[in-house]
Amino acid sequence: MFDKNTLRKQMKETLSKLSKPIYEDYSYKIASRLYNEDVWKHANIIGITVSAQPEVDTYQIIRKAWEEGKQVVIPKCYPKEKRLSFRTLTEFSQLESVFFGLFEPIVDLTTEIEPASIDLLIVPGLAFTRDGYRLGFGGGYYDRFLTNYIGESLSLAFNQQIIPQFAVEKHDIPVSKIITPEETVKIT
Numbered sequence: 001m002f003d004k005n006t007l008r009k010q011m012k013e014t015l016s017k018l019s020k021p022i023y024e025d026y027s028y029k030i031a032s033r034l035y036n037e038d039v040w041k042h043a044n045i046i047g048i049t050v051s052a053q054p055e056v057d058t059y060q061i062i063r064k065a066w067e068e069g070k071q072v073v074i075p076k077c078y079p080k081e082k083r084l085s086f087r088t089l090t091e092f093s094q095l096e097s098v099f100f101g102l103f104e105p106i107v108d109l110t111t112e113i114e115p116a117s118i119d120l121l122i123v124p125g126l127a128f129t130r131d132g133y134r135l136g137f138g139g140g141y142y143d144r145f146l147t148n149y150i151g152e153s154l155s156l157a158f159n160q161q162i163i164p165q166f167a168v169e170k171h172d173i174p175v176s177k178i179i180t181p182e183e184t185v186k187i188t
């Protein structure tokens, strides 16, 4: 079985080969599927990351949430403690580039919210199994965050990101739903 780091490298390579039109097509189909989910329709506060290549595009999802009057909260990483804190985002200009080209909320321009107020959390990941196990980027931030999170969560993935298996560890917390361009995988 592939270890996590080998798989991360392979997946980044695979995803980097998606052409812009295909990337846009898949991202649009995934976003459209998400908007049909009851959890999306009912959620007032959406926790979501600002996508960086090669993740499914979330800019369009954030815009859609704003248009629908939802509140968008995005994570700021605290690398020392490997902790996430979610802060309000009302416009993209409240973002700054921190490390690895990731965009995070500017503290002076945004407000921290309680994790318990998030109605729907969109959990990022590089690869997923059909039983919901998630290979992240290696920080374990979401495994930690999810241990105390009781709200709804789901993940977005290109078909290429659905893999048969990987070396899951005890601390890995599965997601309950994965939306791909062609299907919504419900994990029970």
Ligand SMILES: Nc1ncnc2c1ncn2[C@@H]1O[C@H](COP(=O)(O)OP(=O)(O)O)[C@@H](O)[C@H]1O
Pocket: 004, 134, 135, 136, 137, 138, 139, 140, 141, 142, 143, 144, 147, 169, 171, 172
């Ligand atoms: N709940 C947790 N408490 C403490 N450490 C954790 C927890 N979850 C994950 N970790 C640590 O974080 C590191 C990265 O976890 P890993 O699952 O490989 O990353 P990712 O989920 O981002 O792919 C591991 O060393 C793991 O032991």
Ligand SMILES: [Mg+2]
Pocket: 134, 135, 136, 140, 143, 171, 172, 173
């Ligand atoms: Mg993990």
